[in-house]
Amino acid sequence: MKLKKRFTLSLKNNLRFIPDEAYMRLYFKAKLHYEPDFECPKTFNEKLQWYKLNYHNPVLTQLADKYGVRSFVEQRIGSEYLVPLFGVFNAAEEIDLDKLPEKFVLKCTHDSQSTFVCTDKSNFDFVEAKKRLNVALHRNWYWQGREWAYLGITPRIVAEAFLDEPGRATPTDYKFYCFDGKAALVQTDADRFTNHEMQYFSTEWEQRGDIDHEASEHEPTVKPENYELMLELSEKLSDGFPHVRVDWYNISGKPYFGEMTFYTGGGYDPFYALEEQPDRLDRELGDLFVLPTVSHLEKYCDWSCPSSKRSLGADNA
Numbered sequence: 401m402k403l404k405k406r407f408t409l410s411l412k413n414n415l416r417f418i419p420d421e422a423y424m425r426l427y428f429k430a431k432l433h434y435e436p437d438f439e440c441p442k443t444f445n446e447k448l449q450w451y452k453l454n455y456h457n458p459v460l461t462q463l464a465d466k467y468g469v470r471s472f473v474e475q476r477i478g479s480e481y482l483v484p485l486f487g488v489f490n491a492a493e494e495i496d497l498d499k500l501p502e503k504f505v506l507k508c509t510h511d512s513q514s515t516f517v518c519t520d521k522s523n524f525d526f527v528e529a530k531k532r533l534n535v536a537l538h539r540n541w542y543w544q545g546r547e548w549a550y551l552g553i554t555p556r557i558v559a560e561a562f563l564d565e566p567g568r569a570t571p572t573d574y575k576f577y578c579f580d581g582k583a584a585l586v587q588t589d590a591d592r593f594t595n596h597e598m599q600y601f602s603t604e605w606e607q608r609g610d611i612d613h614e615a616s617e618h619e620p621t622v623k624p625e626n627y628e629l630m631l632e633l634s635e636k637l638s639d640g641f642p643h644v645r646v647d648w649y650n651i652s653g654k655p656y657f658g659e660m661t662f663y664t665g666g667g668y669d670p671f672y673a674l675e676e677q678p679d680r681l682d683r684e685l686g687d688l689f690v691l692p693t694v695s696h697l698e699k700y701c702d703w704s705c706p707s708s709k710r711s712l713g714a715d716n717a
Contacts, residue, residue, distance in 0.1 A: 420546045424449050424667075427545070431668040433677050443678045444685035447643075448667030452548050455642065455692055460549035463644075463660045466509040467558050473657050477633050481657045483649075484561040491537065492530035492557060497521065503562035508533060510553040511541040517570060517593070519562060533557055545666030563649050563656060569594050571649040572621070573658060574630060578638030578646055579688045583631055585681070587645075588621040597621075600671065600681065603631060608681065612674045625653035633657075643689050 415423060421438065428436045432445060441447045462468040470482055486504060489495050495506070500518075506529060507515040514536035518524040542551040565571040573589040585608065586601045597618060598611035605623045610616035624630070633655065634646040647658035671681035678686075 416543055421453060424452070424546055427668055432670060441691070442686050443682045444689055445665075445667045445669075445678070445682055447686055447689045447691060448663050450691060451643065452546055452663060452667065456548055457641075460662055461552045464510075464547075464549035464662065465553045466507065466659060467556055468509070468553070469660055473637065477636055477657075481633065481655055483563065483656050483658075486559040486561070489557040489559070492533040495530070495557065495559065497526050500559055501561075503564070505560045505562050506533065506557060507560070508536045508555060508557055510550060510555045511536055511539065511544075517562065545663065545668065547663045547666060549662055563651050565649070565651055571651065572624075574624065574648045574650060575661075575664075576631065576634035576638075576646045576648070577643075577664070577685060578634055578641075579643050579685075580641070580690065581635050581639035583634050583638070584685065584688050590621060609672055612672060614672050614675055614680055624650040626650065626655060630655045642692055 418426075425436060425438070428445070428449065436446050436449060438446065438449055438453065441450045459472075463472055467488055470485070473479075473482060486500055487495070488509075500521075502521055503519050505515060505517050514533060516529040516533070537555045537557070540551065540555075541547065541553075563571045569591055570593055573587075573592065575587040575589070576583045577585040577587070583603050586603060586605070588599050588601070590597045596611075599616060599618060599621050600608040600610065601621070602608055605620075605627070607616055607620045608614075610618055627650075630648050630650065634648070637646050637657075637660065638644045641662075643662065645661040645664050647661065649656040649658055670677055670679055672679045
């Protein structure tokens with residue numbers, strides 16, 4: 401993680417005194433350059449803020465946990481889609497490097513920016529990795545973007561197999577944006593730790609632009625083998641949730657589950673960074689994102705929690 405990013409994480413962690421909604425409004429305007437409407441949200445990113453403030457389904461904590469989600473995946477679609485697991489640890493000191501294979505991945509279960517990839521033990525700085533993992537274990541990811549699902553996750557470290565995709569330094573991510581069990585958009589992230597290239601596709605694999613522009617100048621990412629299976633599995637995992645993004649890797653046609661994400665970019669990232677905001681996909685996905693009704697929310701919300709005491713506005717505006 402770059403020094404600037406680490407400083408930003410520390411700064412956000414020290415802004416706990418700012419109430420959730422005030423923090424989210426300030427950060428939203430700074431990142432997306434338009435005034436958010438939390439009472440009657442319309443765009444995808446506005447609705448993600450509403451989701452964080454109001455949709456407190458307890459199962460989200462398990463599913464946002466990179467270890468806890470494994471049992472859910474196994475139950476819904478089968479264990480054959482899980483990345484092989486070498487161990488779960490409460491502290492970095494518990495990790496025995498000698499017991500791990502030559503290639504592996506270490507990451508915390510409760511955040512999104514503490515991943516360490518080892519492809520050669522002789523060149524892996526394990527001392528630095530342990531130091532930074534232990535720092536991450538003491539940081540509650542909730543405070544970075546006020547993402548409710550992360551608030552109650554028990555911080556741990558998992559060691560998983562390194563997935564080796566031919567021709568890539570790290571495997572390509574395939575991210576399926578799903579709404580009530582139906583996929584609507586696919587995002588691909590190739591070589592994300594070196595020469596990151598992000599693109600968007602319809603579920604029919606029609607190019608929908610890239611990280612910068614609505615009309616991409618890049619060659620489209622090749623449609624992966626067994627894509628239809630990945631699509632089917634994503635919709636099975638997302639069934640029953642107003643919105644969730646289901647992430648996958650694909651190694652020579654074999655899909656491997658990555659994670660389930662309920663708040664893409666914390667609800668602060670544009671789809672097309674160099675286009676007018678809110679951009680086309682922000683609006684289109686907002687139309688597909690049907691927010692829960694008041695009666696549905698009452699099943700989950702802890703109304704003793706200040707962040708739950710909101711005006712709910714229109715049910716699915």
